[in-house]
Amino acid sequence: MSLLPNTSRRDFMKLAATAGGGLLLGFHGARAAAAEPMILDANAASAALDFNSFLAIAPNGTITIFSPNPEVGQGIKTAFPLIVAEELNVDWKQVNVVQAPLDTKKYERQVAGGSGSIPHSWKRLREAGATARVMLIGAAAQRWKVPAEACTAQNGMVLHKASGKKLSYGELAQDxxxxxxxxxxxxKEYKDFTLIGKTYKNVDNQAIITGKPLFGLDFYREGMLFAMVQRPKAFGMKVKSVDATQAKAMPGIIDVVTFRNNVAVVGKSTWQVKKAREVLKVEYEAEGALESTADHNRLFDELLNGSEATVRRQDGDVEAAFKSAAKVVKSEYQCPFLPHNPLEPMNFFAHVREDGAELIGPTQTPERARGEAAKYLGLPPEKITVEMTRMGGGFGRRLAADYVMDAVEVSKLAKAPVKVIWTREDDMTAGNYRPAVKYRFEAALDAKGNMIGYKLRGVGINAGNPTREQNFPSGAVPNLLIDSVEHKSPITTGPWRAPITNFLAYAEQSFLDEVAEAAGKDPVQFRQDLLEQAKKTPTGDVKYDLDRMIAVTKLAAEKSGWGKKKGPDGKPLAQGFSLYYSHLSYVAQVGEVVMEKGKPVVKKIHAAVDCGVVINQSGARQQVMGGIVDGMGHAMYGNMTFKDGAPDQSNFNSFRLIRVNEIPEVEVHFVNNGMDPTGLGEPALPPTGAAVSNAIFKATGKRLYKQPFVEEEPFKGIS
Structure with missing residues (x-):
């Protein structure tokens, strides 16, 4: 039994004050079972509650749902309550949503990552709403002295059709x-859904548009200090000496502290600490190799040709298949480092005290933030509270807790509540990046154009395993070898939206188009033949659903008019196909390209998506469209390079993003198969690079083997 966390106490007290005897129900995230309900009264705010996820019903009929997972723009703060409201049979207009703080005793998975929030919580949230509905119907049935089976719930009311009686949820809450x-x-049966599957605005839209303080950068507390951190200018360097005399003498500066190979300036305003940081005199020295992009390019070739590799999957007799092949196709694809660049740079607030700590800010992994803080401070985790603000983007960057620990360590050293703020330059040059990777593919074809052998070697810079050895075409090729090599570098890397698959999909799907061309087959039909082969005679384990993958392939081809459209010149329209499975969802895309002034221009991308039941049409479409724009933009333009450990790009004047006039039309089609929902924040991104590059090949006859595309032919000269 524990009190509501301090970070939600004010919201809860407001709720209790207005409820005046309403019903509060809690549901444990692990077992989805309701705890004992509590009648809200003037003293409810201080009552001990052993709940996890909260559902409150006030006498006026307002439903308040505490959403436990971090909101990073994926729409979870809207989707979670919609699921509860669906089973509760309540009017959506009656629902009020409040962000819950970190509480691992009440909530099981408070993470925004891996596109796993909905799959994990789908059944639990439904059971929460259904349990409340059954209790409200039971209360009405007792009052009317009728069987509960004779009553129904609809739009926040319990009805007894035989007598015409009805009561609102608010009127029934106490009973x-x-x-x-x-x-x-x-x-409920899926066919009986009345809310799920329709279109809803994001619950925070009004607050965002009107500039309400939702984000970490908005957070302010009277008396808090501000801090900015000076980090080494290059990866592989450490602080040798610090002269902070001039910085400490500047207006508003409270202190300059050194921690974890960093120097932080602490003061009374963001501007003051920023200006003081500029006059710090910090001397650095190398503590390891200072690597450059040129070094990595040489390493890629050495490791691709080396004999040392970790075998990830091996089926059949690969060497025999290649020896007997009528034709062998071999290609290499390369992808660079990429920064995350969320619109809201890293920031966090920490107030470290002797007896505990308070953390507030944007994090995708609040439990990790608390755990690392507890370990550093030597405190029990329960002595540290974490409140999540809405995030202005994350894309995997906020899965880490380094920027949270900046605030924790500076607060401890300064003995004051401190908010640490990163600039855009900090964010881009001290980030953890998407790993740089190079792939080598080989395919063996028999005399009929069937792929009888397949090899993939992935070499990554701090990428771990840069392959997904269980994904298509594994299981569809009788002889297959997938292995990998990793180079350890001082350049920090981490998950970047759709980790590994965001660049692997481009390489795999571009190569499959090459193989289809060499086999003299249509690219869509070539993939369908492989999938059908895996259904009839699978090789080893097939970890993806073949029927679902075939279905999105056919839907994308149908909706895009694959092979049937004409371009502006009257010739067949240049179309490129791509198909990928990630985060339990299936996405097929068709890119369309036309030539304008001698250059290829992406005009449209069709997407067929199987993510199971779509909860909010608006949110789902935005996720798919956003993923496609993100995937295309970074494939076309994104590039992070290094010279002696230092990033060459530090802001958007040197790091190219996609521009508004370069965004193509995006058409989204969802497969309606009634299956439980799967991930959607990431799966639309991986196929996009190949849908674009394969369409560009059709338009120009030139393959794109490296990202960013604009640095390759036929884009030379585009700025």
Whole structure:
């Protein structure tokens, strides 16, 4: 039993004050079972609650749902409550959503990463809403002295059709609170959904548009200090000496502290600490290799040709297949480092005290933030509270806790509440990047153009395993070898939206188009033949759903008019196909390219998506469209290079992003198969690079073997 966390106490007290005896239900994230309900009264805010996820019903009929997962722009703060409201049978206009703080005793998975929030919580949230509905119906049935089976719930009301009686949820809240909590409640049939599958605005839209303080950068507390951190200018260097005399003498500066190979300036305003940081005199020295992009390019070739590699999957007799092949196709594809560049740079607030700590800010992994802070401070985790603000983007960068620890360590050293703020330059030059990788593919074809052998070697810079050895075409080729080599570098890397698959998909799907061309087959039909072969005679384990992959392939081809459209010149329209499975979802895309002034221009991308049940049409479409724009933009323009450990790009004047006039039309089609929902924040990004590059090949006859595309032919000269 524990009190509501301090970080939600004010919201809860407001709720309790307005509820005046309403019903509060809590549901444990692990078992989705309701805890004992509590009647809200003037003293409810200080009552001990052993709940996890919260559902409150006020006498005026307002439903308040505490959303536990971090909101990073993926729409989870809207989707989670929609799921509860669907089973509760309540009018969506009655629902009020409040962000819950970190509480691992009440919530099981408070993470925004891996596109896993909905798959993990789908059943739990439905059971939460259904349990409340059953209790409210039971309360009405007792009052009317009728069987519960004779009553129904609709739009926040319980109805007894035989007598015409009806009561609102608010009127029933107190009585419902006195009933035992039912177990194993029956959930709705998908065909009976009235909320899920329709279009809804994001619950924070109004607050965002009107500039309400939702984001970490908005957070302010009277008396807090501000800090900026000076980091080594290059990866592989360490601080040798610090002269902070001039910085400390500047207006508003409270202190300059050194920690974890960093120097932080602490003061009374962001501007003051920024200006003081500029006059710090910090001397650095190398503590390891200072690597450059040119070094990595040489390493890629050495490791691709070396004999040392970790075998990830091996099926059949690969060497025999290649020896007997009528034709062998061999290609190499390369992708650079990429920064995350969320619109909101890294920032966090920490107030470290002797007896505990308070953390507030944008994090995708609040439990990790608390755990690392607890370890550093030598405190029990329960002595540290974490409140999540809305995030202005994350894309995997905020899965790490380094920027949280900046605030924790500076607060401890300064003995004051401190908010650490990164600039855009800090964000880009001290980030953890998407790993740079190079792939070598080989395919063996028999005399009929069938792929009888397949090899893939991935070489990555701090990439771990840069392959996904269980993904297509594994299982569809009788003889297959996938292995990898990793080079350890001082340049820090980490998950970048759709980790590994964001660049692997481009390489794999571009290569499959090459193989299809060498086999004299249509690219879509070539993939369908492989999938059908895997259905009939699979080789080893097939970890993806073949029928679902075939379905999105056919849907994308149908909706795009694959092979049937004409371009502006009257010739067949240049189209490129791509197909990928990631985060439990299936996405096929068709890119369309036309030539304008001698250059290829992407005009449209069609996407067929199987992510199971779509909860919010608006949110889902935005996720797919955003992923496609993100994937295309970085494939076309993104490039992070290094010279002696130092990034060459430090802001958007030197790091190219996609521009508004370069964004193509995006058409999205969802497969309606009634299956449980799967991930959607990431799966639309991986196929995009290849859909674009394969279409460009059709338009120009030139393959794109490296990202960014604009640095390759036929884009030379585009700025």
């Amino acid at each position: 419902a609170a006195k009933l035992p909590v039912p177990q194993d409640v029956k959930l």
